[in-house]
Amino acid sequence: MDDIRIDAPAGTIDGAFEKPDGEGPWPGVVVVHDLLGLSTDARNITRRFADAGFLAVAPDLYARGGKVRCVQRVMREMLMRRGNAVDDILAARDALTARPDCSGKVGVVGFCLGGGFALLMSPKGFGAAAPFYPSIPPLYDSVVTGGCAIVASYGKRDPLNPGNAGRLRTVLERKGIEHDIKVYANAGHSFANDVPVQPVARIVGFGYDAEATEDAFARTFAFFHKHLAEN
Known part of the structure; x- marks a missing residue:
């Protein structure tokens, strides 16, 4: 795994970068981390997308200042739907499309906090979006208007x-936006994030679920390959 520098409007930030083996060009994916930031888990997810045939970059949305202050700022910017975090995600996309080994098609995937951003990014020039249990108020009608195709994954115990x-399915159907939405009956929030304190997390409706994770990623990879394919 390589760390890269991403030129964003508010200044350069760090990001994790992974690429597939072999020769490109490949479609790209921006991976938006969860509340814990650019953790080992977020980096492993970035590698997972590269192994599935995508150029993958995960921008560090907490790159500016202390983590506590950054968490508050990034959450506020998600709710406002604008700010440095939005600009940083778009800058990560532009960093991918500028590469000669990128096909020019880029999707966005996010988890928890990042899942909210994945929905917000759907009308902003991405080819497909994959929100995993997005932590965003369900004002989906205004969020996804004009958006790209969406593959979403939720846990019933979330x-x-x-x-x-x-609610999201109803909005997407009404707007005629192609989608694949699945609810995993035995999974809770953060089911695809393999992070510490799993036994405690499961008690309160959080926690990793391997079976749901594998199925959700398989659906996401297939959906992205379909919608990010070169014309």
């Missing part, structure tokens, strides 16, 4: 998203 998969 205390932060009760009924939100159905």
Whole structure:
């Protein structure tokens, strides 16, 4: 894995970068980390996308200042739908499309906090978006207007998203946006994030679920390969 520098409007930030084996060009994917930041788990997910045939970059949205202050700022910017975090994600996309080994098609995937950003990015020039249990108020009608195709994954036991998969599906169907939405019956929030304190997390509706994770990533990879294919 390589760390890269990403030129963004508010200044250069760090990011994790992974590429597939072999010769490109490949479609790109911007991986937006969860509340924990650019952790080992986020880096492993970035590698997972590269192994599936995508150029993958994960920008560090907490690159400016202390983590506590950055978490508050980034969450506020997600709710406002603008700010440095949005610009940083777009800059990561532009860093991919500028590479000669990128096909020019880029998707965005995010988890928890990052899942909210993945939905917000869907109308901003991406070829496909994959929100995993997005932690964003379910005002989906305004969020996805004009958006790209969306593959979304929720856990039925997620205390932060009760009924939100159905709400998103209803909006996407009404707007005629192609989508694949699945709710995993035995999974909770953060089911695809393999982070510490799993036993405690599961008690409160969080926690890693290997079976749901593998299925959700397989769906996401297939969806992205379809929508990010070269014309």
